[in-house]
Amino acid sequence: xxxxxxxxxxxxxxxxxxxxxxxxxxxxxxxxxxxxxxxxxxxxxxxxxxxxxxxxxxxxxxxxxxxxxxxxxxxxxxxxxxxxxxxxxxxxxxxxxxxxxxxxxxxxxxxxxxxxxxxxxxxxxxxxxxxxxxxxxxxxxxxxxxxxxxxxxxxxxxxxxxxxxxxxxxxxxxxxxxxxxxxxxxxxxxxxxxxxxxxxxxxxxxxxxxxxxxxxxxxxxxxxxxxxxxxxxxxxxxxxxxxxxxxxxxxxxxxxx
Amino acid sequence: xxxxxxxxxxxxxxxxxxxxxxxxxxxxxxxxxxxxxxxxxxxxxxxxxxxxxxxxxxxxxxxxxxxxxxxxxxxxxxxxxxxxxxxxxxxxxxxxxxxxxxxxxxxxxxxxxxxxxxxxxxxxxxxxxxxxxxxxxxxxxxxxxxxxxxxxxxxxxxxxxxxxxxxxxxxxxxxxxxxxxxxxxxxxxxxxxxxxxxxxxxxxxxxxxxxxxxxxxxxxxxxxxxxxxxxxxxxxxxxxxxxxxxxxxxxxxx
Numbered sequence: 001x002x003x004x005x006x007x008x009x010x011x012x013x014x015x016x017x018x019x020x021x022x023x024x025x026x027x028x029x030x031x032x033x034x035x036x037x038x039x040x041x042x043x044x045x046x047x048x049x050x051x052x053x054x055x056x057x058x059x060x061x062x063x064x065x066x067x068x069x070x071x072x073x074x075x076x077x078x079x080x081x082x083x084x085x086x087x088x089x090x091x092x093x094x095x096x097x098x099x100x101x102x103x104x105x106x107x108x109x110x111x112x113x114x115x116x117x118x119x120x121x122x123x124x125x126x127x128x129x130x131x132x133x134x135x136x137x138x139x140x141x142x143x144x145x146x147x148x149x150x151x152x153x154x155x156x157x158x159x160x161x162x163x164x165x166x167x168x169x170x171x172x173x174x175x176x177x178x179x180x181x182x183x184x185x186x187x188x189x190x191x192x193x194x195x196x197x198x199x200x201x202x203x204x205x206x207x208x209x210x211x212x213x214x215x216x217x218x219x220x221x222x223x224x225x226x227x228x229x230x231x232x233x234x235x236x237x238x239x240x241x242x243x244x245x246x247x248x249x250x251x252x253x254x255x256x257x
Numbered sequence: 258x259x260x261x262x263x264x265x266x267x268x269x270x271x272x273x274x275x276x277x278x279x280x281x282x283x284x285x286x287x288x289x290x291x292x293x294x295x296x297x298x299x300x301x302x303x304x305x306x307x308x309x310x311x312x313x314x315x316x317x318x319x320x321x322x323x324x325x326x327x328x329x330x331x332x333x334x335x336x337x338x339x340x341x342x343x344x345x346x347x348x349x350x351x352x353x354x355x356x357x358x359x360x361x362x363x364x365x366x367x368x369x370x371x372x373x374x375x376x377x378x379x380x381x382x383x384x385x386x387x388x389x390x391x392x393x394x395x396x397x398x399x400x401x402x403x404x405x406x407x408x409x410x411x412x413x414x415x416x417x418x419x420x421x422x423x424x425x426x427x428x429x430x431x432x433x434x435x436x437x438x439x440x441x442x443x444x445x446x447x448x449x450x451x452x453x454x455x456x457x458x459x460x461x462x463x464x465x466x467x468x469x470x471x472x473x474x475x476x477x478x479x480x481x482x483x484x485x486x487x488x489x490x491x492x493x494x495x496x497x498x499x500x501x502x503x504x505x506x507x508x509x510x511x
Contacts, residue, residue, distance in 0.1 A: 167507040174471020174504060186493075211433025212495055220493030227487040233446070233480035235472055235504030244439075244496035248430040 005080050006030045007071070009060060009121070010088025010140075012037065012191040013044035017140055017183075018088035020218030024226040025084060026052040033080075035060035035071070062089060062117040072128045081132045082125065084229050087139040090114040092154050096197050102154045110154060115162040122169060126176070133177040136229040139166060141182045141238060143246040151198045163238055170236030179235040181228045185221045186210070186242030209250050210243035261287040262337050266317060266382065267345030269298065269451050271305050274399065275345040277482035279309055282341070285486070290337065292317035292328070294351070319346055319378035320370065329385040339390050341489050342382065344398040348375040348417055349452035356455060360412045371413055376420035383428055387436070395489040396432070396440040398425055400498060402506050404444075411456065422498055429496030439495040441488050446476045446502025470503035 006025045010018040011034050022032050035058045036045040042057070049057060056074065060067045075082070091113040094106040118139055125131060144152035145159035163182060170180040186206045193199050207215050224241045228234050240246055263282045268275040268291045279289045289311045293302035295318055306314050313335070317328045332339075348354055348371040355367040379398050383390075403411065404418035425442045432438035447466040453459050467475050484501050488494060500506060 170504050171471045171508055174473065177472065179472065179504075210495070211430045212437055212439065212492075213433075214493075216493035220491050224487065224491055224494065227484060231480055231483055231501065232472070233474070233476035233501045233503050234484070235470070235502075236507035237500050237504075239499060240497050241491070241493050242497075243493050244426075244429050244433060247426050247496035248433075250430075 004030045004083035005033060005075075006084035006086060007033045007035075007082055007125075008086040008088075009035045010086070011035075011045050011048050012041055014048050015188070015190050015218075016048070016088065016192075017185060017188055017190060017218065017221055018086055019048045020222035021086050021088070021138070021225040022048065022052055024219075024222035025086075025229075028226060028230075030084065031080075033058070033071070033075075037061060062113045062120070068121065068124055072124065072130065075130055076128070080130075082130050083132050083135050085122065085125065085131075085135070085137045086225075087118050087121065087137065089117055090140075090155065090158075090192055092158065092195075095153055095155060095195050097153060099153050099156075107154055107158070110158050111161055114155070114158045115165055118162065118165055119169065122173075122180075126173075126178075131176070131178055134232065135178045137169065137173075137178060137180045138225055138229055139182045141166075141184045143184055143186075143240065143242065145184075147246075149202070151196055151202060155196075166238065167236045174235065179232070181234055181236065182238045183221060183225050183228060184238050184240045184242065184246075186216045186240075186245050188216060188218065188221070206242070206245040208252070209245040209248065211248050212243045214243055215245070216241045216243055261285075261340040262290065263287045263341045263343065264290045264292075264332075264337075264339050264386075265343045265345070266292045266378075267343075267347070268292075268302060268305060269350065270301065271308070272450065272478070273305075273345065274445075274448075274450060274478050274481050274485075275343055276305060276309070277478040278343055278485045279311070281482050281486045282489075283309060287340070288312045290315065290332075294318045319374045319381075320351070325381050325385055329389075332386060332389050337389060339386065339394055341395045341397065342386070342390075343485070343489075344379050344382065344396070346374055346378055347399075347452040349414060349455045354455070355413065357410045357457070358413070359410060363413050368413065368416070371417045372420050375414075375417035376424055379421065379424055380428065383432060383438075383440075387432075390436060390438055393437045393492065394439075396428065396438060397485055397489055398440075398442050400425075400442045400444045402444060402446075402500070402502070425498065426496045433495055439492070441494060441496070442498040443481060443485060443488065444498050444500045444502070445481050446470070446500075446505045448476050448478060448481070466505055467503075469508055470505045471508065472503045474503050476501055476503055
């Protein structure tokens, strides 16, 4: 059987959730095709991908058609087809502002990068006929889509757009036997998260909210992501991996012991 | 490393989803313990259990206090420390189940009976067996989409699943706090099983469900078992219901 191929967009460094997912895919025999955002990020991305036996990395920024076509040309040239596409891209220039202060330009840009890019990239890959039947597309979301989380600001609505796109794409791509799902991890200290105001407080709050009193590990997130990607009956689903922090409501005691 | 122990409650036939999970857990080296509800089905469960090599079968009818007591005592006496409990009990298959009736025809005793068998039994089992759970053990129960939608003449089962889902979250909170035990649920789409068979028109239901999914297929027991084992093994998830339905529930119709 030829090795399976996974396009992984969104590795910034070894703390990235997509790095945890790529590691699990690699462990299960997938060939990883990663991208990097820019030259500044490259050494940190390579730190991850060197461990995954990756030879070629591709520069990719959302909206850069040439870069996307270069990836497509490479896959074609090598006669490779994709079995998995992992989308872990998010950006919000005004993440530190409260929602009511956010400009349309920033919201629009964030919607394109963090949500609609899933449609754009998937569409181009399908046009190029690069998906094997039974392929799996996976993106990353956060519970801030369903409840307003302090500090998450504009990313809440943007992630909810992304989740609706997951359902929409799943419904449209089923006849090509391509599945589309999302993992919704609890907070993880990643490079992207460092832009969120009060993120270390959010981590501590999630940890305190979890009945297990911990936050999700990259390995556990990666393992669930892998199960979602290979399980032929999981489609259009949003799977939390958050140590129960979104489904339980702790009430801290104020009474003296 | 010590051998792991799993208690699977609700295996009825070789087609039970609990059986598919038991097979995978056994393959990964776990000892499997299972239950049977009463003597009338003992032979059937026994032959399935023997084919897999289940370590021991205990009698447990979710309607009987004394069964719960005896099960707990037997597990203590055997010195079994559980790493996981899989709960796949359905009211639909118990003798005398009140099915195919509007809610207004359901009496309180019947309602209470259904809630106990399908939902509260999870509380009773995990509470009574708590001392025999390993720290960090995993509990998994089976629900379905009927907890969130109304199905003509089967709304009793919607209530039981609603109870179960809330119990999953509640136990995740309390057992996580006390013993780092994880509690999760799987909500599968329609697949052939004993409870669905009781609903009637099974093949038509499966066919219609299949046509509603983007993938045009029904979920299989193997798919469910694969997800189940993944959930049982994962230390970063609790209190969560995972849908595995080939995308059926996300599809609306104009």
